Amino acid sequence: MNQSKINQTSKCIRFTLGQKIKQTVGRLRQKNLHRLTGRLLLSLTLILGGVPSLLPASPLPQEKMVPSSPENSREKLVEQFMDKGLRENYAFTLLKKLTALGPRLTASPQAAAAVEFMRQAMVDLGLENVHLEEVEVNRWIRGDQEKCFLISSTLGTHPLAVTALGGSVGTPPQGISAQVLEVHSFVELKNKAAEARGKIVFFNQSMDPTLLDTFRAYGQVARFRSLGASAAARVGAVAALVRSPTTANDDFPHTGMMRYQENVPRIPGLCLSTKSADFLSRALKSDPQLRVYLWTNCRNLPPTTSYNVIGQITGTEKPAEIILLGGHLDSWDLAQGAHDDGAGCVQAVEALRLIKALGLRPRRTIRAVLFMNEEFGGSGGRDYVRHPNRRQEKHLLALESDRGGFRPLYIGLRATPALWDLVKSWEPLFQKMGLIGFKKGGGGVDIAPLGAQGTILAGLIPDCQRYFDVHHSALDTIDSVNPRELELGALAMGLLAYLLAENWPE
Amino acid sequence: MNQSKINQTSKCIRFTLGQKIKQTVGRLRQKNLHRLTGRLLLSLTLILGGVPSLLPASPLPQEKMVPSSPENSREKLVEQFMDKGLRENYAFTLLKKLTALGPRLTASPQAAAAVEFMRQAMVDLGLENVHLEEVEVNRWIRGDQEKCFLISSTLGTHPLAVTALGGSVGTPPQGISAQVLEVHSFVELKNKAAEARGKIVFFNQSMDPTLLDTFRAYGQVARFRSLGASAAARVGAVAALVRSPTTANDDFPHTGMMRYQENVPRIPGLCLSTKSADFLSRALKSDPQLRVYLWTNCRNLPPTTSYNVIGQITGTEKPAEIILLGGHLDSWDLAQGAHDDGAGCVQAVEALRLIKALGLRPRRTIRAVLFMNEEFGGSGGRDYVRHPNRRQEKHLLALESDRGGFRPLYIGLRATPALWDLVKSWEPLFQKMGLIGFKKGGGGVDIAPLGAQGTILAGLIPDCQRYFDVHHSALDTIDSVNPRELELGALAMGLLAYLLAENWPE
Known part of the structure; x- marks a missing residue:
């Protein structure tokens, strides 16, 4: 967009000398108004815009002092x-x-x-x-920076970007190392319940990118973050990894609160960045036996x-x-x-x-x-x-x-x-x-x-x-x-x- | 925003088993449709949405195959x-x-x-x-990084963030050092014409922050960038410095094209970042005799x-x-x-x-x-x-x-x-x-x-x-x-x- 576009910009105000003088005079008048009568008069003008008879007489121009109607007064309010x-x-x-x-x-x-x-x-x-x-208020502290690695005999060892979920318990001091079960819904987890024991359940459901209302898309997936750990624990898993609920594709994990259900073991819950989630998912296709190592020391107080x-x-x-x-x-x-x-x-x-x-x-x-x-x-x-x-x-x-x-x-x-x-x-x-x-x-x-x-x-x-x-x-x-x-x-x-x-x- | 908010997010889709199955079946049907008839059928469906008789018969659900009206068809188009x-x-x-x-x-x-x-x-x-x-196309090159310093006997020497304007001539090899005349409009420049000779004219007019339409605010000030150098040269100035047309307050100067008018000496034109413009303006109030040193080697080819x-x-x-x-x-x-x-x-x-x-x-x-x-x-x-x-x-x-x-x-x-x-x-x-x-x-x-x-x-x-x-x-x-x-x-x-x-x- 260059200078020629300026001429096309609608209603471009031209600062001619005459207009400038008019503006300056207008401003001076307004200033005088303030000096003469203080804030009170302005307040009255605004509040009682539709009741001009209540206002003191004034030599200033009508349109400055007495809005002609409540609509007019409200429009001035918007401007102010x-x-x-x-x-x-x-x-x-x-x-x-x-x-x-x-x-x-x-x-x-x-x-x-x-x-x-x-x-x-x-x-x-x-x-x-x-x-x-x-x-x-409840008190929870993250503790030290979380650690998470993908460990595969064929693909090698790779760090994954994770963050502990708010309210999660930490891992044992030595961390957790386990195979991974990837699912995309709670229904799929139920269907694969038999495979979950001793594993890390990986909820890998993306936010629906086709929705204009991103809050609606968020609402569809954030429950994996909040309820995933307990759902995984109920079928014998040792931790839950959740794809971050975000429309971005990057290496920043997104945290958020999780809740433990009663009478279910409390296992650690973490969020993976979207890039790390994609990486893990691809890796699982190539090596379903790969393990993930997790370490956190967050805790509730x-x-x-x-x-x-x-x-x-x-x-x-x-x-x-x-x-x-x-x-x-x-x-x-x-x-x-x-x-x-x-x-x-x-x-x-x-x-x-x-x-x-x-x-x-x-x-x-x-x-x-x-x-x-x-x-x-x-x-x-x-x-x-x-x-x-x-x-x-x-x-x-x-x-x-x-x-x-x-x-x-x-x-x-x-x-x-x-x-x-x-x-x-x-x-x-x-x-x-x-x-x-x-x-x-x-x-x-x-x-x-x-x-x-x-x-x-x-x-x-x-x-x-x-x-x-x-x-x-x-x-x-x-x-x-x-x-x-x-x-x-x-x-x-x-x-x-x-x-x-x-x-x-x- | 936390998990409880999810329940408040309107129309949050619940992935019940039944719905999931329905969706999956729907997707399979759609996939089959593509496989069976390729892209052509889909195109026909869309283009001839209002002409169902032209479409081949099909066992697929009515709403997938034959939009019931052009409006319906267009809504599907939006979805697609x-x-x-x-x-x-x-x-x-x-x-x-x-x-x-x-x-x-x-x-x-x-x-x-x-x-x-x-x-x-x-x-x-x-x-x-x-x-x-x-x-x-015209060809202009910036050359090396521009240099600009404020030099004051009382305030010391400070770098200013500038950028040469597109189309500007460069300074002489030794640069330009001169006193500064600050103005806020072309009218003010005319009124102060007698003071401009041998100086750097500094156009310091901000974009109007109160306008919702920032293009309108831009239109009001960008002409200083495009016409400022010639206007300054006409009253004997040696260079023009223009406040960047931006709503931001930072140290990034904004360039753009300038034009030289005929029969007026071609003097360098540069934009100052908004922070540097504010700094220079304040400094001028404290030391009106301060000088600015400018150096550029941009050129037209x-x-x-x-x-x-x-x-x-x-x-x-x-x-x-x-x-x-x-x-x-x-x-x-x-x-x-x-x-x-x-x-x-x-x-x-x-x-x-x-x-x-x-x-x-x-x-x-x-x-x-x-x-x-x-x-x-x-x-x-x-x-x-x-x-x-x-x-x-x-x-x-x-x-x-x-x-x-x-x-x-x-x-x-x-x-x-x-x-x-x-x-x-x-x-x-x-x-x-x-x-x-x-x-x-x-x-x-x-x-x-x-x-x-x-x-x-x-x-x-x-x-x-x-x-x-x-x-x-x-x-x-x-x-x-x-x-x-x-x-x-x-x-x-x-x-x-x-x-x-x-x-x-x-």
Whole structure:
């Protein structure tokens, strides 16, 4: 794309002298407005856009002072959100600092640092009611770098890229060496149960690459990761190796939580990178007798205490009615958890910062909750609902961002018909921010317990083509996040929260 | 996002035994179908979807053999495109090989390698009428790595990250050392003309970060790059330094073509990285007397010959009526030109591969044209139109992909009302592929000369938040391309080309 293309770029603004002067005068007028009347006037203009008679008289141009209709006022609001958000990119600035603390595995020292860092960030932004609430969390540590080798009398010895699954027991100190049974489904494992005894079961099912919705493809295979070890143990296997649930073909294994079923021996569970899985599968075709050697020293430790981090903008009229924006603060330990879910956390905080910075004072409370322990059992979401602080509160809607900091395309909503009609009427506003619009459905692990209480659940749905490239792997770093895409998510969350806090259908 | 989320992922397919058997049987049936009747039958099914009586009788299930309506048939077509495209990701495979040849600066040996590589790829895919057409191209070489230092008696000496602009003359052998005049517009330069003599003019205007459409923001500032040197020379400056047109804040300068105006001295033009531009601007506030030292040895050489690369699927009924898909094969020399515009080239080729591989035989010709020299004057597009081969041909529509290999959101179209109605009726098909839909407007530098002849111009419009992070810089590498996003663009191009070639409104 070269210079000649510039002329083709639609609506290219020409900075003629006349326009420049006009712009400068416009800016000066706006500045004077701020100086003369402070933030309060701006807030009133925005909140009471449809009630011009309440505004003080002013010599400034009509279109600056008195939006002619609520729609007009809301469009200006979108402009202000975008102007402030995309100019300052605070979500990314915050995420850079958060990720610099290191991986935030539940119960790790870095998770504690993240709690304190985000609490301080909320205080520094002047959010209200900033506090921590206790969460009981499991503790698991990976220990040393895992070792895994393919050993074949004909093919030689080759390292395989593996990672222990969260919650897995370690191997015996001498490791495990065994033959391998490759399967592609639980049904196939059942059918081959007789062959599994004493072997390592290798679940080698790829994510379906033909699905546009990568979350759907993930949902089809991640159960091998979570349930594979117990399924393998039930037929006498000594360990489980699972192909990483990712759309990428590379040498980065993707971890994630696994669960042991009761009354089944606890055998180690590990994920293989997709390249290593393909290599092992090809090798097995050539030498079905090959062995794999595994060594890990991960282990589970007694539960401990961590915290949900909470801050808000308290509603002026109905402070106990809450619009919640959330993400989860814990991450996996292989990287910085930039997309999963540092992104969601900083977007929630940025949404509140923008509302505050634009001088908006919503009628109902808008709250950011950074949940702890989504990755290791979801106790943060459960403990949030059970907390005594919830007694006097009514959560109208909870929106979670936990699908990565990519360009937002939809907001998913499990809405009542009245609410659905309302948000659909706002769709053009969100389209100005780049979203396609609202979609039925949505939610998140952390907010699910609120859903059980009648809170309407929602989720930010960004473009998901890249998410499983990085998800739960060493690639989930700040470098994989684009500041503008991240910010657009925060803008959508902030705008929706504000509009809902102002206009909730009674 | 953890295992519990899987249960919330909508429509998570459960692989029960029954379903598995059903799927397996279905696949076996499909395989038999292929074996029995080969590709031809599949092609007929697709092309003549609405004409079931033409199809041979078959014991296979009705829904496999005879789509019940054209809409149904088209939906199956979408599924087949997605299944094949996203499973094989050929666009990315091809792009990896293309980018491995190195930067494809017009007239460089690597550009020649790219021409031959893509020609061979088209031949290997069995495309028809594969050939090269001559293009006269300018030749410019960067020479050695540029040098640039800020020299201040109070701040010391600091390197600045710069890159010579394409087409720039070099500095004298000893370099240039001069004071700096910072401006933010051509108007400001005119107003400060008296101060410019003997200085380096520093155009320091950022891209507007608040615009959702980064191409619009680019259009506002890239003219400093293309016209800045001559504007500065006209008021007696000795060189021009331009802030890189990018949304990123980093130390990678972004190059691009500049043009000298006639009757104005030719002074060197260079781009500064955004971080270096900010650093220089701050330093100037502290020491307005500071000097900048510049050294380059880039130079322009006599024009030479290169080629457009052309291949097609010839139409069965109206072979002279052409739907053109294109990108440009040349790139800048700082990186591999993965997004700009290797992506567009491999998407065009992949679109044709998919159409062919699905056994489709369109009524009109679908042609891929990989234009040479978009970045250095656009002679590829002009020479394509002038070529004697065009005499017997009628180009109905030309679609260019030159906005990066990101997730496609729209297809832009300068359509007649009849064509617009037609493509809008297909919008649900493209939405299944993840696009928002069709948008008015669109085109590209290479196809613009066809537009002047009455060809309808169109362009693939992907998400553009990340494009100017990498555009014309050392960051435009294969690592910045996501295989699935790239492929989705190829799918949309292929589907549209096929539907148009079959259904062009007469």
